[in-house]
Amino acid sequence: MSGTISLFEAYNRTAYPLVGHGKRNIQVLKDVLSELDGKMESDVYGSGELIEDFQNKIAKFLGKEAAVFFPSGTMAQQIAMRIWSEKKGIKRVAYHPLCHLEIHEEEGLKHLHGIESLLLADKTRLIQLEDVLNMDTNISCLLLELPQREIGGELPSYEELEAISAFCREKGIILHLDGARLLEVLPYYEKSAEQICSLFDSVYISFYKGIGGIAGAILAGHEAFVKESVIWKRRHGGDLISLYPYVLSADHFFMQRQDRFQQYYEGAKELAGLYNDCQGTTTRPVVPVSNMFHIHFSLPKAKLEPVLVAVYEETGVGFITRLNHIDDETSYCEVNIGDQFASIPKEVIHQAFHVLNQKLQEALQEK
Structure with missing residues (x-):
């Protein structure tokens, strides 16, 4: 056999x-829906109490002014890079050579948005403070992934994160967090999500990885950034008529597993x-x-x-x-x-x- x-x-x-x-399997969604009132109003094109309440909950959890729900993290992060590149007037962002945007998205950032990438460090190790201090600062945004999945989920020290954040703010470089697995790193850092996210201008988190929902992501930051994200979400076709199966499962498993x-x-x-x-x-x-x-x-x-x-x-x-x-x-x-x-x-x-x-x-x- x-x-x-x-x-x-x-x-x-x-x-x-x-x-x-x-x-x-399908039972995952059935378990979520079995606990809910079938007469509950669904969201419609990104609006409605169901989706707005969840966005506000996650924004508060992350310590950010606002948040918007996306059907995928790929869409959310490309949009974040587009917004920051236009804001800074520089169509170039920096990240790790094994960043999701570089190896899993068919060069979407380049072909859809005309944004080039600056690769820091090499494929065998984390981006370190020295890499950031010595990089070409003609970039709009630096993206850090916590943990760095493709090299085993490694993490920098919290002190190094603080130093990188301080440098970016001094130089006017936007710092974005690929926090697809943000909740997974909280025990190691012994910090809250809000404390970690305070080091970053924007943050993305996933709801189908460690949280175990069906699909979906949140992009969070200050109010103006999120308002622009909503517009780009519509341009990308991310405003499905309803996203409630994803939102409800994300909310259900976030509440069940966050601790x-x-x-x-x-x-x-x-x-x-x-x-x-x-x-x-x-x-x-x-x-x-x-x-x-x-x-x-x-x-x-x-x-x-x-x-x-x-x-x-x-x-x-x-x-x-x-x-x-x-x-x-x-x-x-x-x-x-x-x-x-x-x-x-x-x-x-x-x-x-x-x-x-x-x-x-x-x-x-x-x-």
Whole structure:
């Protein structure tokens, strides 16, 4: 059976999946709607009590004057870059080489808005204060992503963030936060969302990642910025006749999970420790700084996948849903801890890692 089933299929068949909040299926929305009055008025083209109340709630949570709900973070962040570029009269922004806008959006910033990018640091590390101090300051906006997902969810120190923020304000450079996973980093920094966002002129957060909603994002900042964002949202086709399925699920899971990220963070550190005890396996960071991290294996994807499927079938524990190819010798994956990890008996997890370690040792000996 192991040779005929994909890693994703095997994971979905396990009794004890380790990562995330659970399956993304229609039941997620049904659970949200089952608790609501069917006569509640929906939003209409971005207006109405339902969406406006939620926007005001999140603006207050982030410590910003106003906020607007978008169907996607891609739309929200490109619009933020457009507004700041026009305000400063400079169609150039700076960010990390592995920023979402650079590698996942088909050069949308360039082709839709005519905005060029200045890439800071290199692909292997975080943007540091020194990079910012030495960069070409002929930019409108500097975007920082917290955590930096593509290198394992790493984070700068809070003191470094403060220094970068102070430099940008001194030089008149707008500082924008890609906070898709903002709630995930609050336990590490031991700061509120408002405290972190106070360092930034604008901020985006996602509602389908750690929060676990269906889709959607918030873009927040001062009143004038948000009013202009609303106009650009209409220009981008983001004002659907109604966004309430996204808004309601975002609100529901935000309220349900906003206080659980310390639990997810502790779970990530525990899980990373178990991986680091296995042969040929290391995590990045070694000690996670949020509920996410990367796992690097000293086996190629083609050789490791059947090993993992065999462990899933033997133990009933699902470790990961997909593997990424690095080269002929190594592979890696991303892990995000959510509700599921704490629900699994510790003895089940430890036994599964014992089996995993044994099978990794066997596979490495055959390498």
